[in-house]
Amino acid sequence: MYYNDKTVSFFDGKFVKSKEIAISPFAQTLHYGLGVFEGLKAYQTQHGVRIFKPTEHFTRMKKTAEALHLPFDYDIAELEEIAYELLERNKFKNAYIRPILIAADNMGLLTGGDTKLFMATWKWPRYLGDRLLNTCISSYRRIHAQSLPVVGKITGCYVPNIMASTDAKQRGFDEAIMLDENGYVAQAPGSNIFIEKEGVLITPPLGNIMPGITRATVIEIAKSLKIEVFERVITIEELLEADAAIFTGTATEIVGIASVEGTALKLLFDKSQCARIAEAYNELVHSVHEPAYTII
Numbered sequence: 394m395y396y397n398d399k400t401v402s403f404f405d406g407k408f409v410k411s412k413e414i415a416i417s418p419f420a421q422t423l424h425y426g427l428g429v430f431e432g433l434k435a436y437q438t439q440h441g442v443r444i445f446k447p448t449e450h451f452t453r454m455k456k457t458a459e460a461l462h463l464p465f466d467y468d469i470a471e472l473e474e475i476a477y478e479l480l481e482r483n484k485f486k487n488a489y490i491r492p493i494l495i496a497a498d499n500m501g502l503l504t505g506g507d508t509k510l511f512m513a514t515w516k517w518p519r520y521l522g523d524r525l526l527n528t529c530i531s532s533y534r535r536i537h538a539q540s541l542p543v544v545g546k547i548t549g550c551y552v553p554n555i556m557a558s559t560d561a562k563q564r565g566f567d568e569a570i571m572l573d574e575n576g577y578v579a580q581a582p583g584s585n586i587f588i589e590k591e592g593v594l595i596t597p598p599l600g601n602i603m604p605g606i607t608r609a610t611v612i613e614i615a616k617s618l619k620i621e622v623f624e625r626v627i628t629i630e631e632l633l634e635a636d637a638a639i640f641t642g643t644a645t646e647i648v649g650i651a652s653v654e655g656t657a658l659k660l661l662f663d664k665s666q667c668a669r670i671a672e673a674y675n676e677l678v679h680s681v682h683e684p685a686y687t688i689i
């Protein structure tokens with residue numbers, strides 16, 4: 394699914410056939426989760442293929458590598474060029490792009506050793522699909538804000554998230570909502586969350602959530618549509634009584650939430666401000682240079 398005989402990836406400074414890449418079983422990333430990755434998406438726009446906000450994604454990756462003291466010898470412009478060349482070599486127009494910084498062989502527990510950059514691209518439909526989701530509140534909590542720097546995508550951080558999503562599926566739900574260490578609504582395992590109440594949007598503040606690039610984009614879109622956004626803590630009760638809610642993320646894009654723990658959200662999604670935001674986001678990513686939402 395992610396590659397075939399012809400697929401090209403970027404590994405350790407070169408474009409190579411994906412099937413020929415070998416990762417050492419002694420890689421520190423594999424054993425201890427010390428690694429940094431990103432997720433970007435390219436779209437066919439009226440101006441050609443455009444990656445959405447690549448500078449923001451690669452900057453977050455670099456900052457996360459720095460926070461983990463992992464050497465990261467690429468500059469942002471170079472990474473953008475590699476990503477575009479990867480799309481071109483694979484003849485992709487609409488695709489997901491996944492760079493990961495892999496920590497080299499080291500069975501010890503100190504960071505700072507050599508790293509290798511791997512970057513791949515594949516066609517990926519919206520991560521959580523297109524229909525409204527039935528969600529549950531997970532007993533697996535978001536990793537404590539003081540356990541790791543809250544900057545970007547740290548490989549090892551995803552284990553609780555995988556547990557939360559898997560548990561949600563096993564219980565018959567589409568996706569989990571994770572709480573933070575204080576029991577407030579934090580986010581989904583791979584997406585941020587916004588709730589809507591009486592026409593305004595509320596999203597958990599930065600601090601112990603993923604500083605999502607889609608989240609920041611949604612806040613910009615809302616402002617331009619004159620929809621108020623509050624960044625503040627959200628209680629479980631508020632979530633259950635929301636008029637509407639969305640998950641946001643590069644791979645998820647924007648998807649509506651139908652219910653939480655079997656309680657249906659109050660508004661018909663199509664009538665919500667969340668639906669307007671979803672539509673504007675879709676137009677924006679497909680018309681990167683002329684954002685649709687500024688001319689609405």
Ligand code: PMP
Nearest residue numbers: 583584585603605606607642643
């Ligand atoms: N939270 C987590 C844990 C994520 O992995 C992601 C990205 N998939 C997001 C939120 C959304 O971030 P972004 O909008 O930058 O893709």
